[in-house]
Amino acid sequence: MKKIIATTVLLIVIGGIALSFNLLNTKNFKKNASYNVENIDTLKVYTDSWDVKFKKSNSNKATISAEGKQKDKAPVTFQQNGGDLVISQKAQKNSGFFGGFTFGKQGGTIYINVPDSGMNNIEITNKDGNIQLSEISAENIVVDNNSGDEKINNVSAHTGKFASKDGSLSVENSSFEKLNMTSTSGDNSMKDIDSSNVKVTSKDGTVSIKDITEGKSLSVNTKSGDIGVSYKKPPTSLAVFAQSNSDITLDLDGLNKSHDGVKLKKGEIGAGSNKVSLSSEDGSIKVIN
Template sequence: MKKIISTSVALALIGGFAFSSYDAEAKSFEKNKSYNAENIDTLKVYSDSWDVRFKKSDSNEVTVSAEGKQKGKAPVTFKTDGETLVIKQKDQKKSGLFGGFTFGKNGTIYINVPKSKINNIKLNNKNGDIELNKISAKNVIVKNNSGDEKIKGLNVENGKFSSSDGMLSFENSTFKSLKVVSASGDNYMENVSASKAKVSSKDGVVQIKGMKEGKTLAVNTTSGDIGVSYKKAPTSLAVDATSKSSDVNLKLDGFKKSGGSENSQSGKVGQGENILELTSNDGAITVKN
C-alpha cells in the first residue's frame, strides 16, 4: 500500500512539474487583421483545438482575431489565396514527459463577417466549440470532430453540419436546404425554417421546436427520441413516422390517419403536398402543432 501511495505522489509531482514547466514557457498570443469583404468569396477555417466564433460585422470588412497561448511558432495563421481567406490553427508539440498531449483549450478564434458578403464558409474543426451568430452566406459547411456547435440567427441557402461527438443547437435560423449528420450528441432546433431539411443521428435526441412547414423534413435516429412541433399547424403535410421499439404519437390538427400501428403511423393533413418522414430504431416519436 505504501508503495502504491508513494508512486501516486511521485506521478502527481512529476505531472505538476510538467504542467508548471509548460505554463512557464508558454506566452500570450494575439493576432488581428481585417480584409475588404469585396475581395473575399470563400472563408476556410481549420482548427485543431481552439474555439471558433463567427458573428456579424457592422463594417464592410472581414475581421479576424486570435487570442490564446503560444509556445514556439505562431499557433494561428491568416492567409489569402486569390478570393479565399484561409485561417489555420495548429496545436504545437510539447517536449518532455508529456510531449504530444494537450491539456485544456488554449485559445479562441473570432471571425466577424459582413452581412451577405461572403458566398462560402467552410469550417473543419478537430476539437473545440463552435459558434455562428447572425451570419449570412450562400453555403456553409461545418465538419466537427469533438465539441459543441451553437448556431443562431443564420440566413443560409445551403447548410451542411456534421459532428462526431458534441451537441448541435440551431436557433432562429433560415435555410433553403439543411443537412445535419451527428454520430454522438443531442440535436436541438428552435424556430428554424428550411424548405428541405434532413437530420441523421446515431446516438442522441433530436428535438425540433417551432418548425415552419417546409417541402420536406426527414429525421432518422439509430438510438434517440424524436420530437417535432410546428410554429403554426401544417396545412398540407404527408406524414410517415416509424419507431422499431417505441411509441409513435401524432397530434396534428386535421390529421387523417391512413395506416399504422402502435409503432408506426402514416397519414396526411390537407392535400399532403409537403413531406414529414421520421424513423427511429430505438426511440419514441412525438409530433404536434
C-alpha cells in the same frame, strides 16, 4: 510496496516539474487582421483545439482576431490564397522529455466577423473546440465538427451542412433553403427554423425540432433517441410517415390517418404536397401543431 510508493512519488514530482515548465513556457497570443470580402470567395477555418465564434461585422470588411496561449510558435495563422481566406490553428506540443506530457487544453478563441452582405462560402473543420455562429449570412455554410458543441443562431444561407461526431448541435432562429444535420453522439435541437428541405441523421441522441415552418420536406432518422416535432403554424398540406419500435404520437389538426399501427403511422393533411418522414429504431416519436 516501497518501490511502488517511490515510483508514485517520483511520477508526481516529474509531473509537477513538467506542469511548471509548461506554464512558464506559455505566453499570451493575440493577432488580428481585416480583409475585403469582395476578394474572398471561400472562408476556410481549420482548428485543432480552439473555439470559433462568427458574428456580424459592423464594417464592410471581414475582421479576424485570435486570442489565447502560445509556446514557441504562433498557434494561429491567417493566409489569403487567391479567393480563399484560410484561418488555421494547430495544437502545440512540448518538445524534448516533456513532449509526452499534456496538462489541460491549450485554450483560445478565434473571432470572425463578416458583413451583412454575407459571403459565398464558409467552411469550418474542427477537431476539439466549440463553434458558435450568430447573425451572419452566406450562400453555403459547411461545418465538420469532431468534438465540441455547435450553436447556430440567427443565420441564413442557401445551404447549411452541420456535422458533429461528439457534441450537441443547436440551430435556432435561422433560415435555409436546404439544411442537413448529421450527428454520431449528441443531441440535436432546432427551434424557429424556416427551411424548405430539412434532413437530420443521428446515431445516438434526441432530436428536438420546435416551432418549425412547414416546408417541402422534413426527414429525421435516428437509431437511438426520441424525436419531437412541433410546428409554428398548423400544417395545411402535409403527408406524414412515422415509424418506431417505441411510442408514436401524431397530434395534428386535420390529419386523416391511412395507417394507424403500433409501430407505423401514416396520414395526410389536405393535399399532402409536403412530406414529413420520421423514423427511430429505439425512441419515441411525437408530432404536434
